[in-house]
Amino acid sequence: xxxxxxxxxxxxxxxxxxxxxxxxxxxxxxxxxxxxxxxxxxxxxxxxxxxxxxxxxxxxxxxxxxxxxxxxxxxxxxxxxxxxxxxxxxxxxxxxxxxxxxxxxxxxxxxxxxxxxxxxxxxxxxxxxxxxxxxxxxxxxxxxxxxxxxxxxxxxxxxxxxxxxxxxxxxxxxxxxxxxxxxxxxxxxxxxxxxxxxxxxxxxxxxxxxxxxxxxxxxxxxxxxxxxxxxxxxxxxxxxxxxxxxxxxxxxxxxxxxxxxxxxxxxxxxxxxxxxxxxxxxxxxxxxxxxxxxxxxxxxxxxxxxxxxxxxxxxxxxxxx
Amino acid sequence: xxxxxxxxxxxxxxxxxxxxxxxxxxxxxxxxxxxxxxxxxxxxxxxxxxxxxxxxxxxxxxxxxxxxxxxxxxxxxxxxxxxxxxxxxxxxxxxxxxxxxxxxxxxxxxxxxxxxxxxxxxxxxxxxxxxxxxxxxxxxxxxxxxxxxxxxxxxxxxxxxxxxxxxxxxxxxxxxxxxxxxxxxxxxxxxxxxxxxxxxxxxxxxxxxxxxxxxxxxxxxxxxxxxxxxxxxxxxxxxxxxxxxxxxxxxxxxxxxxxxxxxxxxxxxxxxxxxxxxxxxxxxxxxxxxxxxxxxxx
Numbered sequence: 001x002x003x004x005x006x007x008x009x010x011x012x013x014x015x016x017x018x019x020x021x022x023x024x025x026x027x028x029x030x031x032x033x034x035x036x037x038x039x040x041x042x043x044x045x046x047x048x049x050x051x052x053x054x055x056x057x058x059x060x061x062x063x064x065x066x067x068x069x070x071x072x073x074x075x076x077x078x079x080x081x082x083x084x085x086x087x088x089x090x091x092x093x094x095x096x097x098x099x100x101x102x103x104x105x106x107x108x109x110x111x112x113x114x115x116x117x118x119x120x121x122x123x124x125x126x127x128x129x130x131x132x133x134x135x136x137x138x139x140x141x142x143x144x145x146x147x148x149x150x151x152x153x154x155x156x157x158x159x160x161x162x163x164x165x166x167x168x169x170x171x172x173x174x175x176x177x178x179x180x181x182x183x184x185x186x187x188x189x190x191x192x193x194x195x196x197x198x199x200x201x202x203x204x205x206x207x208x209x210x211x212x213x214x215x216x217x218x219x220x221x222x223x224x225x226x227x228x229x230x231x232x233x234x235x236x237x238x239x240x241x242x243x244x245x246x247x248x249x250x251x252x253x254x255x256x257x258x259x260x261x262x263x264x265x266x267x268x269x270x271x272x273x274x275x276x277x278x279x280x281x282x283x284x285x286x287x288x289x290x291x292x293x294x295x296x297x298x299x300x301x302x303x304x305x306x307x308x309x310x311x312x313x314x315x316x317x318x319x320x321x
Numbered sequence: 322x323x324x325x326x327x328x329x330x331x332x333x334x335x336x337x338x339x340x341x342x343x344x345x346x347x348x349x350x351x352x353x354x355x356x357x358x359x360x361x362x363x364x365x366x367x368x369x370x371x372x373x374x375x376x377x378x379x380x381x382x383x384x385x386x387x388x389x390x391x392x393x394x395x396x397x398x399x400x401x402x403x404x405x406x407x408x409x410x411x412x413x414x415x416x417x418x419x420x421x422x423x424x425x426x427x428x429x430x431x432x433x434x435x436x437x438x439x440x441x442x443x444x445x446x447x448x449x450x451x452x453x454x455x456x457x458x459x460x461x462x463x464x465x466x467x468x469x470x471x472x473x474x475x476x477x478x479x480x481x482x483x484x485x486x487x488x489x490x491x492x493x494x495x496x497x498x499x500x501x502x503x504x505x506x507x508x509x510x511x512x513x514x515x516x517x518x519x520x521x522x523x524x525x526x527x528x529x530x531x532x533x534x535x536x537x538x539x540x541x542x543x544x545x546x547x548x549x550x551x552x553x554x555x556x557x558x559x560x561x562x563x564x565x566x567x568x569x570x571x572x573x574x575x576x577x578x579x580x581x582x583x584x585x586x587x588x589x590x591x592x593x594x595x596x597x598x599x600x601x602x603x604x605x606x607x608x609x610x611x612x613x614x615x616x617x618x619x
Contacts, residue, residue: 132440132444136463136464207446207449209369209453211365211366242361243363243364243365
């Protein structure tokens with residue numbers, strides 16, 4: 001997509017830290033483009049940037065139609081997903097699936113109707129699932145097995161697949177880029193792995209030590225920005241060079257860990273989920289088995305030196321910040 | 322009550338014992354070379370060089386004093402990656418562990434063998450971690466090709482579980498070799514040479530074994546060896562006897578000019594040739610094995 005064609009950008013899920021970084025980079029790259037950000041969450045001052053229109057709205061068909069009716073967008077970023085932390089497992093699981101899957105269907109439908117030129121969607125490496133028989137470096141063709149063991153990951157896989165199908169069906173009308181990043185970490189990122197790494201005292205699974213890839217927040221934001229001009233339609237795993245085991249990552253952070261065998265933590269999570277807490281059970285598997293990504297496709301277009309931080313450097317950077 | 326002074330004495334005793342049991346200087350030299358290959362100390366397949374050294378130091382007394390391992394044909398190994406093809410024996414796959422020690426500590430240049438292991442092994446708590454941090458890798462096509470592409474030497478047991486889980490009556494009878502390894506060697510980046518290896522002596526570590534295949538299947542286990550001591554004595558009954566073990570390294574098998582997608586018949590010719598080379602080494606090795614009371618039981 002040519003830089004001159006980018007006049008207006010819509011970011012769905014603007015309240016997150018990654019969206020803020022991306023917005024700032026987009027403003028620099030496309031100073032003349034108008035940028036609008038929407039989110040159902042409250043948008044605090046710390047997340048706002050000058051020259052960007054922020055709208056807090058309830059995610060509903062009417063509200064989205066209104067946004068698209070009032071303005072034409074050349075590029076749409078789909079960065080929003082309702083996490084499982086909002087839902088108690090089992091009884092509200094259907095709500096997560098309904099909201100996320102129906103939400104993405106609606107947004108993609110509106111993109112088609114309103115002739116959006118480029119759609120950039122953020123999925124996750126969780127779609128592949130953490131299994132002992134995962135090959136090292138899964139490419140984009142690898143089967144999405146996440147929901148086999150854990151129904152709570154059903155919506156993550158469904159949203160990804162829905163977007164992939166849409167990408168193929170509309171390949172002549174809109175260019176769609178789907179990112180499946182490895183663990184995104186950074187000071188502005190509010191996800192489980194960043195929280196785990198930053199926790200001064202956290203449990204450590206002693207009977208397993210999987211290999212992780214960590215992409216730093218600024219590198220991920222750069223991927224999202226460069227997707228407009230440099231990436232043709234397709235699915236891209238996002239992972240910087242290098243790997244690091246989860247035990248070493250915790251060591252690099254310089255924090256203490258409390259060693260536990262995995263079965264103990266599984267029992268503790270089961271008990272917590274019966275009580276007031278909601279802890280995604282599937283995360284234990286990611287602490288046991290590796291799910292590493294092949295980044296050859298994205299590097300073909302962005303170049304070998306695109307990532308500023310390797311996995312180890314990303315952890316060190318997080319430790320510094 | 323344990324006093325700090327006692328603790329210090331204990332630490333000194335431990336260090337002294339370690340220095341007697343492990344050739345520190347040799348291991349230092351080995352790991353200096355390995356650190357150049359793995360500068361990060363870890364690799365994408367889960368290897369952890371620090372843990373690998375600790376494991377090597379722990380296993381060394383078993384390797385040297387308990388199984389009294391001898392190596393023949395170490396001069397056949399050159400400074401390049403190989404696909405090492407070995408017979409499989411010893412019920413609990415001690416052959417893989419001893420081969421890994423041999424190629425790290427006794428073969429020059431040293432290398433961490435990437436043993437291709439079953440999914441069952443990788444998924445086991447502690448055991449899987451211990452294995453992968455020491456170099457073992459889930460045995461699948463993609464991992465094997467990637468490792469060979471990265472200049473790593475992989476260790477393949479083409480007999481699979483049927484090789485290691487044999488009843489006494491089948492000891493030293495090579496089981497059917499799968500053909501996949503040969504196709505992978507042909508498909509590898511630089512057509513990695515195959516290095517045939519025979520391990521002699523591991524079978525006698527368990528002189529009497531009956532494989533309860535039906536029960537193993539029912540319990541979802543890859544194998545269930547029953548012996549006079551197991552399960553009668555519990556885990557203690559799984560302790561192998563100190564059978565002297567010999568590792569015979571054969572001449573490398575040069576790969577033919579053949580497509581990895583060639584028909585089964587053409588591939589089988591080469592697989593059978595490698596199998597027969599290993600069978601010959603086993604036969605010769607059995608003739609020169611050392612006296613051990615367990616040998617007389619077979």
